[in-house]
Amino acid sequence: MGVVENAVENKEGRLPVEVKETLKSLASKWEDVLDANALQVIPLKGAMTNEVFQIKWPTKTEKVSRKVLLRLYGEGVEVFFDRNDEIRTFEFMSKHGQGPRLLAWFPYGRVEDFINARTLSASDLRDLEISALVAAKLKEFNELDMPGPKNVRLWDRSRNWLKAAKSLSSPEEAKAFHLDAIDEEISKLEKALYQNHQRLGFCHNDLQYGNIMFDEETKTITIIDYEYASYNPIAYDIANHFCEMAADYHTETPHLMDYSKYPGLEECQRFLRAYLSSTGNQPNNLEVEQLLQDVEKYTLASHLVWGLWGIISAHVNKIDFDYIGYARQRLDQYWLRKHALLGSSSANTNV
Numbered sequence: 001m002g003v004v005e006n007a008v009e010n011k012e013g014r015l016p017v018e019v020k021e022t023l024k025s026l027a028s029k030w031e032d033v034l035d036a037n038a039l040q041v042i043p044l045k046g047a048m049t050n051e052v053f054q055i056k057w058p059t060k061t062e063k064v065s066r067k068v069l070l071r072l073y074g075e076g077v078e079v080f081f082d083r084n085d086e087i088r089t090f091e092f093m094s095k096h097g098q099g100p101r102l103l104a105w106f107p108y109g110r111v112e113d114f115i116n117a118r119t120l121s122a123s124d125l126r127d128l129e130i131s132a133l134v135a136a137k138l139k140e141f142n143e144l145d146m147p148g149p150k151n152v153r154l155w156d157r158s159r160n161w162l163k164a165a166k167s168l169s170s171p172e173e174a175k176a177f178h179l180d181a182i183d184e185e186i187s188k189l190e191k192a193l194y195q196n197h198q199r200l201g202f203c204h205n206d207l208q209y210g211n212i213m214f215d216e217e218t219k220t221i222t223i224i225d226y227e228y229a230s231y232n233p234i235a236y237d238i239a240n241h242f243c244e245m246a247a248d249y250h251t252e253t254p255h256l257m258d259y260s261k262y263p264g265l266e267e268c269q270r271f272l273r274a275y276l277s278s279t280g281n282q283p284n285n286l287e288v289e290q291l292l293q294d295v296e297k298y299t300l301a302s303h304l305v306w307g308l309w310g311i312i313s314a315h316v317n318k319i320d321f322d323y324i325g326y327a328r329q330r331l332d333q334y335w336l337r338k339h340a341l342l343g344s345s346s347a348n349t350n351v
Contacts, residue, residue, distance in 0.1 A: 014041070015041060015053075015070075016108075018106060019070065019072070019106070019109065020039075022104050022106065022111065023039055023055055023068070023070070023111065024036045024037060024039065026068070026103055026104060026111065027039065027057050027066065030057075030066055032059040032060050032061065032066060033057045033058075033059055033066050034057070034058045034059060034060060035057070035058065036057065038057055038058055039055055039056070039057055040055070040056050040057070040065075041053050041054075041055055041070075042054040042055075042056070044069075049073075049074045049080075049227070049313075049317065049319070050071050050072060050073050050074050050109075051071075051072040051074070052069065052070070052071050052072075053069070053070040053071075053072075054067055054068075054069060054070075054114060055067065055068050055069070055070050055111075056068075067114035068103060068111050068112065068113065068114050069100065069111070069112050069113070069114045069115075070109065070110075070111050071109050071110050071111075071112070072108060072109040073108050073109055074316075074317050074318070074319065075316065075317070075318065079161075079164050079312055079316060080161070080227065080228070080309065080312070081227045081228060083107075085230075086226055086227050086229075087102070087105055087110070088147075088148075089146065089226040089229050090102050090110070090112075090226055092144075092146060092147065093144075093226060096144065098140075098141065098144070098222075098223070099115075099222055099223065099224055099226075100112040100113035100114070100115050100222075100224065101113045115213050115222055115224070116215070117213040117214055117215040117216075117220075117222060118213065118214055118216070119209070119210055119212070119213055119214075120209040120210070120212045120213070120214055121209060121250070122209055122245075122247065122248035122249075122250070124209060124212075124214070125209050125244070125245050126245070126267075128270070129219075130214060130221075131267075131270070131271055131274070132270075132271075132274040133214075133219065133220075133221045134207075134212060134221055134241075135271050135272075135274035135275040135278065136221075136274060136275070136278035137212075137221040137222075137223060138204070138207065138223070138237065138238070138241070138275060139275050139276075139278045139279065140278070141201075141202065141203075141204055141223055142201030142202060142203060142234045142237060143201060143202075143279075144201075144202045145202075146202045146231070149231075150200065150231045151231060152200060152231060152232055152233065153230035153231060153232060154232045154233070154236055154301060154305070155186060155190045157230075157305065158186045158301070158304060158305055158308065159183070159186060161305065161308040161309065161312060162179065162182050162183060162186065162308055164308075164312050165177075165179060165308045165311040165312050166179050168311070168312060168315040168316070169311060169315075173311070173324075177307075177311060177327065177328075177331055178331075178335075179311075182304065182308075185304065185334075185338075186304065188342075189300060189301055189304070189342075192297070192342050193233075193294075193297055193298060193301065195294065197290065198233045198234075198235060198294060199233070199234050199235075200231055200232065200233055200234070201231070201232070201233075201234040201237070202229065202230075202231055203229065203230060203231065203232040203233075203234065203236060203237035204223055204226065204228070204229050204237060205228040205229055205230060205232060205236070205237060205240060206225065206227070206228045206229075206240070207223070207237065207240060207241040207244065208241075208244040208247060208249070209244065209247075210249060211223060211224050211225045212224070233294070233298065235291060235294035235295045235297075235298045236298040236301055236302070238271070238272070238275065238291075238295045238298075239295045239296070239297075239298035239299045239301070239302050240298075240299075240302040242262060242263055242268065242271075242295065242299065243262070243299055243302045243303070243306075245261055245262060245263055246258050246259045246260075246261045246262050253322075254321060254322075255321060255322040255323070255325045255326040255329075256325070256329070257326075257329045257330070257333075259333065268292055268295070269288055269292065272288050272291050272292055272295070273288055276288065276291070296341055297341050297342065299337070299341070300334055300337060300338060300341055300342070302330075303330045303331065303333045303334035303337070304330075304331070304334050306326075306327075306330045307327045307328075307330035307331035307334065308327070309327070310323045310324065310326040310327025310328075310330060311323070311324070311327045314327070
């Protein structure tokens with residue numbers, strides 16, 4: 001999940017000894033660092049599953065610091081993903097110039113290059129230039145040839161998360177969220193959304209604005225945070241990105257979604273054209289319309305997945321966020337939109 005800098009006092013005391021030693025060992029190898037022990041720790045806010053810090057050291061060049069990013073994993077979130085898979089993905093992405101370099105890792109966190117770019121804001125996703133760059137970068141991401149099996153993970157993940165949500169919820173909570181009905185909904189969705197023409201790709205699966213970095217000078221986009229990345233239908237990855245346009249995690253009520261901000265028909269088509277044409281081939285109207293129909297239907301899978309994520313997070317995560325309120329909105333949206341999206345073959349963009 002994305003982060004925003006919160007420049008407060010040095011928080012070195014919060015770091016485990018092993019982490020401090022790893023950081024000092026890294027810094028001692030950099031010739032420009034004045035003193036490897038003089039590290040400053042600045043918490044970054046906005047992360048929803050991890051604690052994230054900017055670590056910096058004074059260098060021999062006045063007013064220039066050497067910076068890295070430290071990520072300490074949240075407790076209990078192993079239910080969502082395999083950390084070994086994530087590290088393998090991270091290393092692959094680094095080698096292929098897709099994200100920051102991995103500098104060090106330990107069982108409960110990692111150290112990575114600090115990217116000199118800004119994290120996008122919610123409003124940036126509506127910027128025509130930035131949106132087109134995000135579309136092109138997402139296509140590049142989806143076409144990565146990640147080693148390992150190239151099987152769709154969406155449905156197994158949904159079932160695993162449902163199982164976890166049921167085991168953690170009280171009977172009242174399970175009833176309120178209709179958890180007993182969701183297993184059948186997952187099977188129905190899997191059957192309804194399976195299409196021979198659909199393209200699979202390596203998907204980010206969490207392309208919210210906080211996971212996208214933008215370098216103003218070079219106009220380049222970097223996609224970060226690969227915890228949930230796996231092979232899936234590309235329509236699901238795009239659908240999830242569209243759903244994230246209804247979110248703003250930097251307000252007084254970060255859990256509240258505003259579905260009036262879901263992109264309209266023209267905005268969806270523009271994004272899909274930028275996505276499909278980014279490798280040089282101009283798509284015809286039929287290709288755009290077909291992908292749009294698939295994307296619209298996959299918004300339902302996104303609502304289910306993140307609804308279950310919210311229920312689980314409420315029980316395992318200590319970060320100050322109304323996970324239950326968030327889950328309620330995503331699952332309500334699923335039930336609200338299900339008939340319109342699956343009962344008709346026409347694209348409906350008013351999710």
